[in-house]
Structures are given as structure tokens and as C-alpha cells.
Amino acid sequence: MERTYLANVQGAAVNSEINVCGWIQELRALKNIVFIVLRDNTGTVQVTLKPDNISNINEVRELERESVICVTGVIPERTKSTSNREIVASRLVILNRAEKPLPLGITDPVSADFETRLNNRFLDLRKRENALVFRIESSMLWGMRRFFHSNNFVEIHTPKIVAAATEGGADLFGVRYFEKEAYLNQSPQLYKEIMMSAGLDRVFEVGPAFRAEQHNTVRHLNEFTSVDIEMSFADHHDAMHMLENSIRAGIERTLDELGPEIASSGIKMEIPEVPFPRISYRECIAFLKTRGVDVTFGEDFSPEQLREIGSQYSGFYFITGWPSSLRAFYTMPSAEDPEISNSFDLQYNEKEITSGAQRVHDPELLTKRFLSKGLNPDDFDFYIRAFRYGMPPHAGFGLGLERLVMILCNLQNIREATLFPRDRTRIVP
Ligand code: ATP
Ligand code: MN
Numbered sequence: 001m002e003r004t005y006l007a008n009v010q011g012a013a014v015n016s017e018i019n020v021c022g023w024i025q026e027l028r029a030l031k032n033i034v035f036i037v038l039r040d041n042t043g044t045v046q047v048t049l050k051p052d053n054i055s056n057i058n059e060v061r062e063l064e065r066e067s068v069i070c071v072t073g074v075i076p077e078r079t080k081s082t083s084n085r086e087i088v089a090s091r092l093v094i095l096n097r098a099e100k101p102l103p104l105g106i107t108d109p110v111s112a113d114f115e116t117r118l119n120n121r122f123l124d125l126r127k128r129e130n131a132l133v134f135r136i137e138s139s140m141l142w143g144m145r146r147f148f149h150s151n152n153f154v155e156i157h158t159p160k161i162v163a164a165a166t167e168g169g170a171d172l173f174g175v176r177y178f179e180k181e182a183y184l185n186q187s188p189q190l191y192k193e194i195m196m197s198a199g200l201d202r203v204f205e206v207g208p209a210f211r212a213e214q215h216n217t218v219r220h221l222n223e224f225t226s227v228d229i230e231m232s233f234a235d236h237h238d239a240m241h242m243l244e245n246s247i248r249a250g251i252e253r254t255l256d257e258l259g260p261e262i263a264s265s266g267i268k269m270e271i272p273e274v275p276f277p278r279i280s281y282r283e284c285i286a287f288l289k290t291r292g293v294d295v296t297f298g299e300d301f302s303p304e305q306l307r308e309i310g311s312q313y314s315g316f317y318f319i320t321g322w323p324s325s326l327r328a329f330y331t332m333p334s335a336e337d338p339e340i341s342n343s344f345d346l347q348y349n350e351k352e353i354t355s356g357a358q359r360v361h362d363p364e365l366l367t368k369r370f371l372s373k374g375l376n377p378d379d380f381d382f383y384i385r386a387f388r389y390g391m392p393p394h395a396g397f398g399l400g401l402e403r404l405v406m407i408l409c410n411l412q413n414i415r416e417a418t419l420f421p422r423d424r425t426r427i428v429p
Contacts, residue, residue, distance in 0.1 A: 007042035114426035141255025158191035230396035310350030356397025
């Protein structure tokens with residue numbers, strides 16, 4: 001018989017037989033009756049077992065919480081009008097017995113410490129409110145993917161084992177690659193740009209990015225999921241337009257799919273107005289000066305300074321026109337003001353979610369930029385070659401998916417938005 005999800009028990013016909021499956025959340029065994037609160041990924045329902053009807057009732061009495069069962073039974077007439085329907089079982093199949101004690105309680109009102117939760121994610125995510133974060137991530141990404149597809153983007157997959165560092169520098173994980181030294185990619189940047197020369201016109205990729213960040217912070221992981229786009233015949237304004245509208249589409253989709261559950265979980269999620277405000281780096285400097293903060297052009301903002309800026313410009317906003325000296329070699333300098341670049345960060349309050357820019361498409365300028373950043377152009381020959389035989393102007397961005405989910409769900413630690421976080425000390429599970 002087909003399985004009925006517990007959320008649909010409410011709508012099922014009274015007195016007709018249904019089949020439900022899930023975990024035993026609670027079990028109360030009395031002499032002449034056994035009650036089970038059964039849970040699946042959609043909800044809970046009470047199952048009543050009368051010893052006369054159930055051949056294996058003595059085994060059932062001994063089951064530990066969180067054991068997995070299937071129950072066949074009917075919804076009795078008397079619960080027709082109540083919101084707490086029950087199922088009177090005619091058959092119970094034990095599929096898997098849970099051991100005791102549980103390393104983590106599912107219904108315990110006291111929440112376990114975070115380390116215990118992460119060490120037991122399989123139990124932690126049986127709590128609906130914890131799993132909701134990942135449902136939101138899924139819906140969000142689905143909405144964004146749909147948006148990209150409907151704007152003619154092609155989803156691509158680029159290598160994660162690479163010979164050259166995207167951004168250079170110390171944030172690299174080395175790997176042994178047969179007799180060569182290789183790295184785990186920090187970003188798909190170089191490969192997605194090559195696809196512009198390949199004429200794919202617009203591409204996006206959702207994939208892992210690896211950064212050997214030494215410090216443990218609440219917004220850095222050593223492996224995160226990067227949502228990247230690159231588009232041809234486009235500049236940073238076009239990329240910002242795609243970014244804000246893809247986020248809006250993702251949130252719309254999320255609220256469509258999960259709105260009531262999000263509301264009842266206490267998460268405040270609203271469809272943001274587009275376009276998002278654009279504030280230039282120079283305006284940020286001027287603003288910080290009015291607040292008595294001493295900051296000079298060419299410096300990156302400290303977390304404190306970003307908090308100050310975030311207290312003025314809340315929600316989603318762009319910081320545009322970053323100094324060229326602060327951005328990677330592939331960032332296009334501004335034609336009007338060569339000290340700054342055609343670049344942007346998307347912020348949410350004080351948090352950076354995305355960096356993007358128009359890219360350099362002239363191979364001569366690119367080579368100069370490599371040298372000025374202390375990088376050897378020879379290491380990037382496979383990349384520069386793609387610029388020598390017809391490379392269109394292009395722009396794009398990289399967005400940290402966990403950071404986005406973190407701000408959408410108002411989480412304090414990015415690890416809560418990561419199934420199995422990789423950080424300075426954690427690689428298991
Ligand atoms: P930050 O300054 O916050 O360390 P970044 O400027 O070094 O980030 P980018 O190279 O711009 O990072 O990467 C693009 C996006 O990827 C960032 O805006 C962020 O959302 C995400 N991201 C970067 N590094 C990490 C990380 N270590 N963990 C999680 N997300 C990250
Ligand atoms: Mn950045």
C-alpha cells in the first residue's frame with residue numbers, strides 16, 4: 001500500500017485503511033493499550049495499538065524511542081472533526097530498532113551544546129526546526145537556479161583539483177596529485193571566465209570552494225558552497241542586477257514552498273525590494289569619517305567598521321567601487337577613476353555575502369595585473385590563452401550559499417547552516 005505522509009493524515013478519509021511510516025517519538029505502553037507518537041519528515045500523529053489486534057505487541061512494547069516502524073490502520077470516526085487525528089493500528093512492522101541511550105534527545109526542551117549536535121547531525125536534524133535551515137537552503141537555491149535558467153544561464157561544473165591558485169596566496173590546500181603537487185580550488189573564477197571565451201555567453205555553477213583560512217570565525221568555513229555566475233558583454237551593473245533579482249527569486253520561491261513553516265518558526269523572511277541600495281566605497285569612507293572613524297582610502301574595512309556601516313545601511317545593499325589595490329588581478333579598473341575598480345560586494349547589515357565585478361578582458365592588461373600582484377603570468381598561461389583569441393567583456397560574482405542562508409535564518413554561526421562543517425579543527429563527521 002502507498003505510504004501516506006503524516007501531514008496528509010489530516011486530509012485522509014475516515015475509516016479507510018492507510019499506511020504510515022516513521023520514527024517512534026514517544027511510546028506509552030499500558031496494560032490494555034499502547035500509544036505511540038509517530039513522526040516523519042512532515043509531522044506527527046498518534047497511533048493507538050490494542051493488544052488483541054497486533055500480533056507482535058510484546059515486541060512493540062519493548063521498542064526504544066527513535067526506532068523505525070510502519071503502521072497500517074484506520075482513522076476512527078470519532079476523531080473526524082478534531083485536529084489531532086489518530087490512527088488505530090491493525091498491523092505494525094518493525095523496520096529498525098534504535099539503541100539506547102540516544103546521544104541526543106529529539107524532543108528534549110533543553111538544547112544540546114553545538115559540538116554534540118554536530119557530532120550527531122543525523123539525530124539533530126530530526127528536529128524540524130533544525131532541518132528547516134536546510135529546506136530553506138534547498139528552496140532558495142532552486143529559486144535561484146530557476147531564475148538563472150530563465151535568463152539563459154548554462155549550469156556548468158569546473159574542476160576542483162587545480163594546478164594554479166585562483167587568487168594566489170596562502171589560503172590554499174595542497175593535494176598530492178600522482179607525482180605532481182596540486183591544489184583544491186578556492187573559486188571557479190578562472191574556469192568560468194574561460195567559458196566566456198568559449199562563447200557559452202552566460203554560465204553559473206554551484207559547487208564547493210576550499211579556503212585554508214587559518215582562523216576560526218563564525219562566518220568562515222574551510223569548505224563552503226559557492227554560487228557563481230559569469231556573463232558576457234556585461235559589466236558590474238549587469239552582474240548586480242542579476243544578483244539582486246536572483247536573491248529575490250530565491251526568497252519568493254522559499255516563501256512559496258515554506259512560508260507558513262518559516263512564519264511559525266519565528267524566522268522573519270520578507271521579499272526584498274529591488275534594486276538594492278548602492279553605496280560607493282568612497283561614500284563609506286566619508287560616512288565613517290562623520291562617525292569619527294579614522295580610515296584611509298585603500299584600506300579594507302575592519303569588522304567594526306562594517307558594523308558601523310551596517311548600522312546605517314541595513315538589509316541588503318551593495319558597496320561598489322572598491323580600490324583596485326584591494327581586489328584580485330582579474331578585476332577591471334574603472335575607466336573614469338583608475339584608483340577604483342568596477343567591483344562590488346553585496347552586504348547584509350554588516351556581513352559580506354557576495355563579491356563581484358566586471359573582469360579584465362584584455363590579455364595585455366591582465367598580464368600587467370598579474371605582475372602588479374606579484375604573480376607569475378606563466379603559471380596562468382592556460383587562462384591567459386583564452387583571452388588572446390577573442391574574449392568578450394564580461395562580469396560576474398561569487399556568493400557564499402551558507403552565508404546567505406545564515407542571514408536569511410538569522411543564525412549566529414555559519415556552521416548552523418552547514419550540514420557537516422569543515423573548520424580549523426573539524427573534519428569528522
Ligand atoms: P571574507 O572577506 O568574508 O573572508 P572574501 O572576500 O575573502 O570573504 P570572496 O573571495 O569574495 O571572499 O568569496 C566570495 C564569497 O564567498 C564571499 O562573499 C562569501 O560569501 C563566501 N566566502 C568566502 N570565503 C568563505 C569562507 N571561508 N567560508 C564561507 N563563505 C565564504
Ligand atoms: Mn569578497
